[in-house]
Amino acid sequence: MTTPAWVPRKRRGAEFFLTVLAVFIGIFAYAAVGLGVEGTIPADTYKLGFALILVAVATHLIVRRVAPYADPVLLPLVIALNGLGLAMIYRLDLGRQQINPDRAAFANSQLVWTAVGIIAFAAILILIRDHRRLQTLTYTFGAAAIGLLILPLLPGIGRTINGARIWVSFAGFSFQPGEMAKVCLAIFFAGYLVVKRDALALAGRRVLGIDLPRGRDLGPILGCWLISVGILVLQRDLGSSLLFFGLFVVMLYVATERPGWIVVGGLLFGLGAYFGYAAFSHVRVRFDAWLDPFGDPDRNGQIINGLFGLAHGGVLGQGLGQGSPQLTPYSFSDFIAASMGEELGLTGLMAILLIYGLIAERGLRIALTCRDAFGKLLAAGLAFSFALQVFVVIGGVTRLIPLTGLTTPFMAQGGSSVVMNWAIIGLLLRISDQTRRPAPEISTFDSNDETQVVKLS
């Protein structure tokens, strides 16, 4: 008697339906911006809408073709966020140019970067048919991560913007390699830890209730982490430093199943934060601005303005195009969450946070159901770093924690961020497709009653 194997449903129809909804959120947001700012629906709404639908359908078809078992919720969630982000950046272009017509507009370039991001997403799904192939490139990705992190420090191409040397400017393009380094590091950690996890967990000495691994097992990974954090301290990018450290600790914890790593990580973080506060004036400034922003209204103008915007939005928001988010410096990038809160209100911001939360939890669910250790680690690392990034940036903007510079995934203006986040979703979908796909039919020797071997006692 055979029990039919459980075959996960593809749910591509559900994905399509949700995608259509998500696309319409973007189109309606764009139309609402036109209504709010200029009193008319922008003339090119139908063009944009057409383009968005085209892209969404194309994306959907690619997923249907190359990753038919992939998680059906992630893509619509991401499209909704990206559409809202585009509409808000367009709205802020209009608002900022009302103040000063010479200000740069970002909506078009953001649209182009979104397209690039979707191409990267599709490329990952098409080119990487099995995520485990990335495992063979573990050390390549490790080296790439370090190379990417060093890039901004190189004279000639490195650029310091707002005190952080995290930009690379090359042939007219500028981008933040840190975003890409994050993905490379996650792949490197996953690949390395898969191989060494048993050694890390079992071989070694027990000190103060924590199993310390052997130096040769921990060496490479600790070295990689030290280099990346060292570079970040040199680059004065607190947010990424925190993010990478969190990624490292959590992946170590998942790989070894030793909660001690979390404790060690927490202690190290506390120590680092203390020394950062003592040694760096810019860390102190951020910290003081968090505790008492109104103590120095001139210096803390950005966080204060962000809070004013959130308060002005209140529960229901001012409505797209009807608030004044452009008054906040970097309202279109670092502070786009505050801009959303002002115009969409508490209600809208809660919905956005819910979407972010769903993306993170879907990613962790993929990790949970994944059958191979590498995929598990990679998915868990990517999902957790996504959640941590959202927490650090939105928590900073809403004064839950001190403000550090990180991009708001899929919404903030910035090419490298959009492209790499799409790439992350591509990787997650790839792992998820692998996970939910029914195991290939093993050449079943048809069990035949007559030829069955019967053990005779």
Added chain:
Amino acid sequence: MNRPIRNIAIACLVLFVALMLNVNYVQFVQADSLNAKNGNKRVINEEFSRDRGTILVDGKPVAESVKSKDEYKFQRRYPESNLYAPLTGYFSYVFGRGGIENSQNRVLSGSDNRLFVNRVVELVSNKQPKGGSVELTIDPLAQKTAADGLEALGKGTKGAVAAIDPKTGAVLAMVSQPSYDPNKLASHDFAAVQKSWNDLTADKDQPMVNRTTQQTLPPGSTFKLVTAAAALENGVVDNIDDKVKAGSTLRFPGYGYTLPNENGSNCGGDEITFERALNVSCNVAFGGLALKIGQDKLAAQAAKFGFGTDPLEGLSMNPSRFTSADAKLEPPQLGQSGIGQFEVAATPLQMAMVAAGIANDGNVMKPYVVDTVRAPNLRVLDKSRPERLSEAVSSSNARKLQDMMISTVQVGTATSAQIPGVEVGAKTGTAQSTADRPPYAWFVSYAKDGDDEVAVAVLVESSDTARNEIAGGRLAGPIAKSVMEAVLGK
């Protein structure tokens, strides 16, 4: 590896719940206090582009919002500009608000809690929120008459007129000169606003100071009304026919100083009646009375009339004072204080309250400038009710004081305020400051015609009129008279 992943999932959940709780805290719990913070441009912008309510005087707007074609949608206008500026104040994008625009801002901007239902209806019907209107207690004719009277003294005249209804405390006229044009501060041309503001704040005549409520000056002889009230209340003098010591100078044993009368007169003898002492404004008599009354009781009497407090509803008022805090007066200083010199300083509105308290049989009413507050649909939200501040003197003593003020108008220094067929009581004052500055001319009076009553205080700080001509009765008297006539309809 599933157990750690589950734990991580829970940790992520905690992170997101923390974010959500925090935005609820910021956008819901903290929102009101953040919106009320200084320098919140969003709130300023919003208020500035709202259909702000009207400030009305006798049904006519003195401050109104009209549609404008620029980004702010509405332009604040002050049709009477300078005349009502001391009351309306200004409404400026750059410099905030002043006067009624500031004190009644919640109603005018529509954010008052009593307008909550309106706001909800407007939100649902997608209309621009509107502000409520504020009706002032001012009598437009009295206001105009007072301003004209000051202007008639010539350009550069600094002065103030305050008129109140003795029975209710309603302010009927509040004129301060020089004044300013609030339209220039409400303009959307911010560079021009900045320049106007700089000019106004640099002007040494301080046109933005409401002289009726914000500037305290020595009240001079008009303060003798307070001294007289204290003398009667404390039994130093019982009747207006009682003799008091007069003569040409008041000596203070042990001090080299002597207090003379104006123009070196002897007030008509070494002993004159109490009434006559007020009629001729005898310094020697009132200086002597002040010594008999004593500092504490005289200060207490001044406090009963409102000195040392800010009783005015709807606008801010600088408290008038009898002495600086904790001062212990030497006899010559007490003598000078009894005739409204030394450290005594009062606002014109405070002196009007003294006259009003006497006219209202001793009851000082709380002054107020806002009569009615209405919602945009004209529903009355609030109507001011007269409120007694204190009983400054007994009604019998009040009547004695009234008689003395009436005779001052009939035969004394205040004959310029006579109105045929109307009961008028008054007291003049000419307060000295420094030798190089002209004295201040004061005139404090009340008039009764049947049920209609009015109390007026006029202050003329300086004018082109020559120094020796200045006397309360001659300069300020006619203005007080015309304002009283305007109120009584004569």
